[in-house]
Amino acid sequence: MSPKKSADFQQVKKSRIFQDVVNQIQEAILNRTLQPGDMLPPERELRETFNISRGTLRESLRVLEQKGLIEIRLGTGGGAVVKNAGTEQLTETLGLMIRSGTLSVQDIGEFRQGMEGQIARLAAQRATADDIVRLECLVDKAAAMTDKGAVEAFLDTDQAIHKEIGRIAGNALYRYAAQVVHDNIRKYYDDFLEFTQERMDENLLDLKGIVAAIREQRHQDAASLAEQHVHRFNLRMQEKESRAGSYCPSGGRLC
Amino acid sequence: MSPKKSADFQQVKKSRIFQDVVNQIQEAILNRTLQPGDMLPPERELRETFNISRGTLRESLRVLEQKGLIEIRLGTGGGAVVKNAGTEQLTETLGLMIRSGTLSVQDIGEFRQGMEGQIARLAAQRATADDIVRLECLVDKAAAMTDKGAVEAFLDTDQAIHKEIGRIAGNALYRYAAQVVHDNIRKYYDDFLEFTQERMDENLLDLKGIVAAIREQRHQDAASLAEQHVHRFNLRMQEKESRAGSYCPSGGRLC
DNA sequence: CCATAAGAATGGTTTAACCATTCAACAAGG
DNA sequence: CCTTGTTGAATGGTTAAACCATTCTTATGG
Numbered sequence: 371m372s373p374k375k376s377a378d379f380q381q382v383k384k385s386r387i388f389q390d391v392v393n394q395i396q397e398a399i400l401n402r403t404l405q406p407g408d409m410l411p412p413e414r415e416l417r418e419t420f421n422i423s424r425g426t427l428r429e430s431l432r433v434l435e436q437k438g439l440i441e442i443r444l445g446t447g448g449g450a451v452v453k454n455a456g457t458e459q460l461t462e463t464l465g466l467m468i469r470s471g472t473l474s475v476q477d478i479g480e481f482r483q484g485m486e487g488q489i490a491r492l493a494a495q496r497a498t499a500d501d502i503v504r505l506e507c508l509v510d511k512a513a514a515m516t517d518k519g520a521v522e523a524f525l526d527t528d529q530a531i532h533k534e535i536g537r538i539a540g541n542a543l544y545r546y547a548a549q550v551v552h553d554n555i556r557k558y559y560d561d562f563l564e565f566t567q568e569r570m571d572e573n574l575l576d577l578k579g580i581v582a583a584i585r586e587q588r589h590q591d592a593a594s595l596a597e598q599h600v601h602r603f604n605l606r607m608q609e610k611e612s613r614a615g616s617y618c619p620s621g622g623r624l625c
Numbered sequence: 626m627s628p629k630k631s632a633d634f635q636q637v638k639k640s641r642i643f644q645d646v647v648n649q650i651q652e653a654i655l656n657r658t659l660q661p662g663d664m665l666p667p668e669r670e671l672r673e674t675f676n677i678s679r680g681t682l683r684e685s686l687r688v689l690e691q692k693g694l695i696e697i698r699l700g701t702g703g704g705a706v707v708k709n710a711g712t713e714q715l716t717e718t719l720g721l722m723i724r725s726g727t728l729s730v731q732d733i734g735e736f737r738q739g740m741e742g743q744i745a746r747l748a749a750q751r752a753t754a755d756d757i758v759r760l761e762c763l764v765d766k767a768a769a770m771t772d773k774g775a776v777e778a779f780l781d782t783d784q785a786i787h788k789e790i791g792r793i794a795g796n797a798l799y800r801y802a803a804q805v806v807h808d809n810i811r812k813y814y815d816d817f818l819e820f821t822q823e824r825m826d827e828n829l830l831d832l833k834g835i836v837a838a839i840r841e842q843r844h845q846d847a848a849s850l851a852e853q854h855v856h857r858f859n860l861r862m863q864e865k866e867s868r869a870g871s872y873c874p875s876g877g878r879l880c
Numbered sequence: 881c882c883a884t885a886a887g888a889a890t891g892g893t894t895t896a897a898c899c900a901t902t903c904a905a906c907a908a909g910g
Numbered sequence: 911c912c913t914t915g916t917t918g919a920a921t922g923g924t925t926a927a928a929c930c931a932t933t934c935t936t937a938t939g940g
Contacts, residue, residue, distance in 0.1 A: 436691040445902025481798040488739035543736040678925045700933025701889040
């Protein structure tokens, strides 16, 4: 066999017993042999099953917990419960990358801009009459909140609209990615951004435009409008950030 | 204070010593008090510093390792080394979501399609003369590979071109996301897709088109062409998948 | 100069015990 | 009968001390 095509061997793994146990349990979960909600046997029993010490077993459980595959509960009737894989791990990892300077908030904002555009485009291509009704109902609600000057309630509705558009787009990864990005970016803008009446009016107009484009299946418009919407937001973030320079001394990198 | 606006309390955390240790070490790493490449003291020393047992400390280290913040080496001079946050964790988590059926391969393919479009668009907006030279050099190389019918080498070059476009786009998150998605999708198509001469010709044409659009700063064209490129790929994957139905019985969900 | 063996440093694992939290069953008092 | 408090068992969380396995360095001998 030529050296070029030789199967890409894996480095021989050091015998780490806990890793083997992690793999076995993880397989069982991904297999559906263990389903979400199922409980693993108590530690002292599992210990015997695998024929390892409790300490080693606990290292395995810690890893599975950190992967988001199980949750560990205390007390009688407690133990390891199989979980549904959610977005918490992605959110946490992305958060680490931001905080460690591997990613800048600008990067994330720009990513979000493109992504929200694509989501709006898909939504415009796939929205049913039912979806439109639901969206317009939410927009009406947002308009009411704007009239009343209820900032908190407006923001909630705004978020609900974005979530609904994500649902309509019909792609789970876009939905998760949007949530992960949002959860991470929110940590920063929550501290920064005050929401004035003018800002609400502006936002409401954006939302109306996007929903109209979705209703009329103008997917290109929906994408552009959603992008502009996020872009305006990103600009404000940058203004804020450079004005309050102390927050982030190293050129957009967070500390 | 009204019940509506009551601060969003956190559930009281159970006293888990190892978690506290994880937080302290993680803070030190994100602080840059501990920098990538630095080594933590040996377990027996850390044990004393935190005044906990070795078992508990080891659970902490396992968690940090799983988060991708440290790497643990064996033997004399071994120990915990601080790592740069990379994409491995994201890749792994996304892989878990695919395997557990939370995401379908279609979802990922569609996501990738939109994302590669955005990346190409950014690249078209930001490419310098230097970048263009490098890209065209790679395209020439790919053309040579096509002529020679060297499939492996062509695929390598193809990937290099995509990577270069990602670099030119200048957004770290797009770059990471592309890699994560690619690494996960590759697991499936590597098994499936045979690469014929015709396929290579087709791909080469796509690449030439995209690079030309980038050179001439036709960012809209660059986006569309890149999307089409991925879309064609996605279609082939779906064909393959439905033909070899046994692989995935539950409607596009992987088992 | 190189090969090999011995030893030390370090992570990996085991054992056995005890502590802390939770829940259910049961008892006491109203 | 219902409420309230008590107790005990089940389970995860932590500790301690020892030993095993891997890796690197150093000494030894050819």
